Amino acid sequence: MTVFSVSDFIAHVNDVLDRSWDAQELCVEGEVSSFRISQGQWVNFDLKDEQGLVNVFMTVWQLRVPVEDGMKVRVYGSPRIYAKFGKFSLTASKVELTGEGALKKALAALRARLEAEGLFDVSRKRTLPVFPNRIALIASRESAAYGDFVRVLKERWSGLEIDLYHVKVQGLGAPEDLIKAITLANKFSDKYDVLVMTRGGGSLEELMAFNDEFVVRAVYASKIPTLIGIGHERDLSLVELAADERASTPTDCARRVVLDKKDVLRDLAYRTGDIEKRVKDLIASRQDLLSRSLSLPAVWLTNQKALLNQLSFLCGSNAKQWLDSVRERLQSSLRLLRSLDPKNVLLRGYAILTDEQGRAVASIKSVSRGSVVGFTLQDGSGTAQIKDLELHKQLKQSKLF
Amino acid sequence: MTEKKHKKEKLDVSQAFAELEAITAWFEKGETDLELGLKKYEQAMELAKALQLKLEQAENKINEIQNLNK
Numbered sequence: 001m002t003v004f005s006v007s008d009f010i011a012h013v014n015d016v017l018d019r020s021w022d023a024q025e026l027c028v029e030g031e032v033s034s035f036r037i038s039q040g041q042w043v044n045f046d047l048k049d050e051q052g053l054v055n056v057f058m059t060v061w062q063l064r065v066p067v068e069d070g071m072k073v074r075v076y077g078s079p080r081i082y083a084k085f086g087k088f089s090l091t092a093s094k095v096e097l098t099g100e101g102a103l104k105k106a107l108a109a110l111r112a113r114l115e116a117e118g119l120f121d122v123s124r125k126r127t128l129p130v131f132p133n134r135i136a137l138i139a140s141r142e143s144a145a146y147g148d149f150v151r152v153l154k155e156r157w158s159g160l161e162i163d164l165y166h167v168k169v170q171g172l173g174a175p176e177d178l179i180k181a182i183t184l185a186n187k188f189s190d191k192y193d194v195l196v197m198t199r200g201g202g203s204l205e206e207l208m209a210f211n212d213e214f215v216v217r218a219v220y221a222s223k224i225p226t227l228i229g230i231g232h233e234r235d236l237s238l239v240e241l242a243a244d245e246r247a248s249t250p251t252d253c254a255r256r257v258v259l260d261k262k263d264v265l266r267d268l269a270y271r272t273g274d275i276e277k278r279v280k281d282l283i284a285s286r287q288d289l290l291s292r293s294l295s296l297p298a299v300w301l302t303n304q305k306a307l308l309n310q311l312s313f314l315c316g317s318n319a320k321q322w323l324d325s326v327r328e329r330l331q332s333s334l335r336l337l338r339s340l341d342p343k344n345v346l347l348r349g350y351a352i353l354t355d356e357q358g359r360a361v362a363s364i365k366s367v368s369r370g371s372v373v374g375f376t377l378q379d380g381s382g383t384a385q386i387k388d389l390e391l392h393k394q395l396k397q398s399k400l401f
Numbered sequence: 402m403t404e405k406k407h408k409k410e411k412l413d414v415s416q417a418f419a420e421l422e423a424i425t426a427w428f429e430k431g432e433t434d435l436e437l438g439l440k441k442y443e444q445a446m447e448l449a450k451a452l453q454l455k456l457e458q459a460e461n462k463i464n465e466i467q468n469l470n471k
Contacts, residue, residue, distance in 0.1 A: 129415060130415060130418075131413075131414040131415035131418065133413070133414070133415075141465065150461070150463065153461060154460075154461055157456070157461070158455065158456050158457070158458070158459040158460060158461065159414070159455050159456070159459030159460075159461070160461040160462070161461075161462045161464070162461060162462065162463045162464070163463075163464050163465075163466050164463055164464070164465045164466065165466050166465060166466075181466075184466065185466075261456045264452075264456065265453060265456060265457075268421075268449050268452055268453060271421055271425060271445075271449070272445060272446060272449040274425060274428075275424060275425060275428055275441075275442060275445045275446075276442070276446075278428035278429075278438075279428070279438055279439065279442040282428075282432075282433070282435055282438045283435065285433070286435045
């Protein structure tokens with residue numbers, strides 16, 4: 001007969017329970033009731049079915065899914081008697097939702113909460129670099145998603161360095177793997193241009209790691225810009241909402257992360273062609289300028305010559321006109337002079353009187369009675385003595401002018 | 402020469418494209434400096450050649466990060 005103290009008994013039973021229950025392999029499924037959180041850190045609820053009920057105890061940090069009464073869940077953990085109160089509980093390390101309905105409901109609740117917190121804000125989304133060099137890839141190396149991503153990437157772009165963070169993408173430990181990978185990649189955030197997370201399609205249950213609150217938060221906190229493509233087009237996981245850019249499939253991930261080099265090479269050819277053309281234009285315009293500069297003096301000279309020709313033509317015709325007019329004026333002056341020649345007057349029977357000095361006597365006042373004057377007629381000259389003088393009154397007046 | 406080679410090996414595609422864009426913009430402005438234009442043209446052709454070479458020859462390298470679970 002062995003006698004146990006109460007606490008020894010409880011310790012013994014707990015020991016037996018521990019050894020008989022493989023917490024890695026076994027779990028209990030049931031419906032949640034009386035769910036409550038105390039002091040902001042302890043979670044308590046009853047797990048029941050038609051015939052039975054067991055209390056579940058855990059910390060809020062271990063509870064990764066939003067749980068409420070009436071939900072069907074799977075609880076992973078160890079059966080244990082809490083010594084102080086002698087209460088039997090299932091001490092849970094993890095709770096998983098089961099059934100599409102419960103999952104969807106939980107997902108909707110978590111989504112609303114994270115959305116309200118601003119984790120999906122469009123305003124904080126970063127633009128992915130156009131030409132990434134180094135990519136942190138979080139995927140399962142065995143998955144078709146990984147194969148598709150790498151293949152399409154190879155078709156589209158070259159010279160990339162891809163660091164694969166191999167992770168479990170579903171089942172137990174998947175969220176932890178994802179968080180570790182995101183955290184580790186972010187330790188080298190300077191060396192990566194983009195963080196890509198991808199997996200192929202699956203049931204909502206299989207994709208639940210990508211709806212895990214802490215994985216979503218890790219994505220949200222990533223310093224490296226994130227591109228996430230989970231499942232098919234219709235599947236929308238919460239990590240995708242938190243990512244900077246969402247892709248619909250792994251292939252779409254590859255298309256979004258890099259440009260197609262065929263397009264880029266075409267663009268490159270167009271660009272260089274354009275630059276080449278512009279250089280040629282520049283050279284041509286320079287040549288044009290040069291030839292214009294060279295021809296300019298010649299043009300100037302030609303213009304000057306033409307101007308000179310024109311001027312000299314104008315000069316020539318003007319000079320002739322001027323000469324003609326001068327000649328005309330000369331002729332008329334000559335005519336006038338000729339008409340004024342005193343000899344012509346003598347021809348008409350007049351005579352010129354001169355005094356002793358040979359000056360023409362134009363006035364009666366210049367002579368006196370008895371003085372000798374010279375006279376000239378048309379065909380000869382002589383001297384004469386003044387006998388008589390008479391001053392004409394009329395003549396005297398006209399002389400005044 | 403070695404410096405040039407070194408430069409080619411370390412070609413930053415995004416920077417190279419940005420430089421090409423800047424050169425295109427320079428020409429689009431209708432600049433008339435022929436000497437500078439020729440220099441820029443030469444630079445553009447070098448960049449384009451390096452980019453083409455990189456895209457046509459280089460393979461993507463994949464390394465698996467081993468210490469995830471340590």
